[in-house]
Amino acid sequence: MEKKNYIVAIDIGTSEVVVAVGSQGEDGVVNIETIVTENCDGVLAGLVDNSQMVTDSLRRARERAEQEAGIAITDAYVTISGKFVRCARYTDHVFVEDSDNCISKHDVAALSERMRNVKSADGEVIMEYFPINYKGTSGSEMKNPVGSYSPQLSSTYNFILCEHTAKDRLLRVFMGAGIKIRNLYAGAAVVGESVLNSDEKEEGVAVVDIGAGVTDVAVYYGGVLRYIATIPMGGAVVNADIRAYAGTIPAKMVESLKCRYGSALVEMTPDDLIKVNGGSRAIKPIQRLNLAAVIEARMSDIAEYVWSEIKESGYAKKLAAGIVLTGGGAALDHIADLFQKVTKQEVRVACAEMGVATESLEKVSSLNLTMVVSLLLRGAKVGPCPVGVLQTPVRSVKPELKPENPIGQTVVPPVVPPTPAQPVQPATPAQPVAAEPAVKTVADVAAEQMAANDTSKDDIDDEEDIPRKPKINIFGKFKEWMDGAFRPEDKYDEDDDY
Numbered sequence: 001m002e003k004k005n006y007i008v009a010i011d012i013g014t015s016e017v018v019v020a021v022g023s024q025g026e027d028g029v030v031n032i033e034t035i036v037t038e039n040c041d042g043v044l045a046g047l048v049d050n051s052q053m054v055t056d057s058l059r060r061a062r063e064r065a066e067q068e069a070g071i072a073i074t075d076a077y078v079t080i081s082g083k084f085v086r087c088a089r090y091t092d093h094v095f096v097e098d099s100d101n102c103i104s105k106h107d108v109a110a111l112s113e114r115m116r117n118v119k120s121a122d123g124e125v126i127m128e129y130f131p132i133n134y135k136g137t138s139g140s141e142m143k144n145p146v147g148s149y150s151p152q153l154s155s156t157y158n159f160i161l162c163e164h165t166a167k168d169r170l171l172r173v174f175m176g177a178g179i180k181i182r183n184l185y186a187g188a189a190v191v192g193e194s195v196l197n198s199d200e201k202e203e204g205v206a207v208v209d210i211g212a213g214v215t216d217v218a219v220y221y222g223g224v225l226r227y228i229a230t231i232p233m234g235g236a237v238v239n240a241d242i243r244a245y246a247g248t249i250p251a252k253m254v255e256s257l258k259c260r261y262g263s264a265l266v267e268m269t270p271d272d273l274i275k276v277n278g279g280s281r282a283i284k285p286i287q288r289l290n291l292a293a294v295i296e297a298r299m300s301d302i303a304e305y306v307w308s309e310i311k312e313s314g315y316a317k318k319l320a321a322g323i324v325l326t327g328g329g330a331a332l333d334h335i336a337d338l339f340q341k342v343t344k345q346e347v348r349v350a351c352a353e354m355g356v357a358t359e360s361l362e363k364v365s366s367l368n369l370t371m372v373v374s375l376l377l378r379g380a381k382v383g384p385c386p387v388g389v390l391q392t393p394v395r396s397v398k399p400e401l402k403p404e405n406p407i408g409q410t411v412v413p414p415v416v417p418p419t420p421a422q423p424v425q426p427a428t429p430a431q432p433v434a435a436e437p438a439v440k441t442v443a444d445v446a447a448e449q450m451a452a453n454d455t456s457k458d459d460i461d462d463e464e465d466i467p468r469k470p471k472i473n474i475f476g477k478f479k480e481w482m483d484g485a486f487r488p489e490d491k492y493d494e495d496d497d498y
Helices: 053-070 107-118 164-177 188-193 198-203 235-245 251-261 286-313 335-343 358-364 368-384 442-450 474-484
Strands: 006-012 016-024 030-040 070-074 075-080 085-093 124-135 152-163 181-187 205-210 216-219 222-230 323-326 348-350 387-389
Touching: 006 053, 006 368, 016 053, 016 070, 030 368, 053 164, 075 164, 075 188, 075 205, 075 216, 075 286, 085 107, 085 205, 085 222, 107 124, 107 152, 124 164, 124 181, 124 222, 124 323, 152 164, 152 181, 152 222, 164 181, 181 188, 181 348, 181 368, 188 205, 188 216, 188 368, 188 442, 198 205, 205 286, 205 368, 216 286, 222 286, 235 251, 235 323, 251 286, 323 335, 335 348, 358 368
Parallel strands: 006 075, 075 181, 205 323, 323 348
Antiparallel strands: 006 016, 016 030, 070 387, 085 152, 124 152, 205 216, 216 222
């Protein structure tokens, strides 16, 4: 196996499990070795509802990824998304030790130590925390506090929290699949890695990942992740609305119907009929405008929820780079126009492209792969994952058929070529046959029974590896047996075949 620094990322969503394997090149970009998606049931709005079903889907995806990448997956970076994930800000300060009030690395470390001791609320666990800003006594933000002058250094940290129940259920799934979680991240906290550049993060931008069950929102400003939120709505609720409107359409066809003919804006949709092929049964055609009206109503709700979260972050008026849409739900026609109509912001749709090797871009061109590719990039910054050597099962070879096959084994005898004719041996002179006495004695009957049970006759093939039992003089042995039958002191010889 070629020596590579492998990164493994796994994203478990409401409708599918995605396993991605990448390797980091010398230039720092990530080469995509393989990406595998597997349909998944048992997840409801990001929360594992049936661990066995999710574990089975993860195992299937893992096996396929291992075969395609040629490695054994043992560790992985993992994301989690849902209403049970949130962020919280906490501000604290330290006094600068230097007599001249020059801030040092020691002061920054002391402030970080104080933040490390912050406790989460009951029922929640801290997934990660990082500083949003540093301020001195003047109240102005400092990009790099070390070397600045202030008698006091304060900082606001962003804490990413997750409920214990949701995390424990996900851990159970990975334990069942035999995969160790190297790091667990909130989906909203990493999704911007592959669609945002540093300039956009600096100027202010919001990235919105529309999945099947949830919609993740992340707000960047000043080059730092300022806010995350998860809305428990996604493409699945749109499908449910379409199904409610056109109940004659099979549930399994709704997603393909939405992707092929769906539009997020009625005013930009042509007025024509959509004919659905229902196989053996006829399905009534539906108006494309009506389909667009159903989609627009629900997607407008999601857009309004997104805009509400962005305003809650406090940076709604600081999004110079606008809003970036991604995820499988962003594949709808005119989705950017709808969000622009609701938010009054500049909106664009983007798939993973930042930090990915040029030759791998085609593999990640689908919008539903943005999350897992972003996770690969985050994992590449942390460190490679340990991987094993894939043990390819050896195909069993049929053993050569021999007469000594085990009992119960079905044996097909090989085709034996005809044996060359053997020279005819001269006939053996006939032996005289003794006439059978007219009246049989007891000894005669016993001798006949012994002869009938004699196993010394040739009823098997004459082969060298099967020992042949020596011939026995029946009448001589019978006489010895009769003579010893009335001598109790003589012991029965167990070696004689009687």
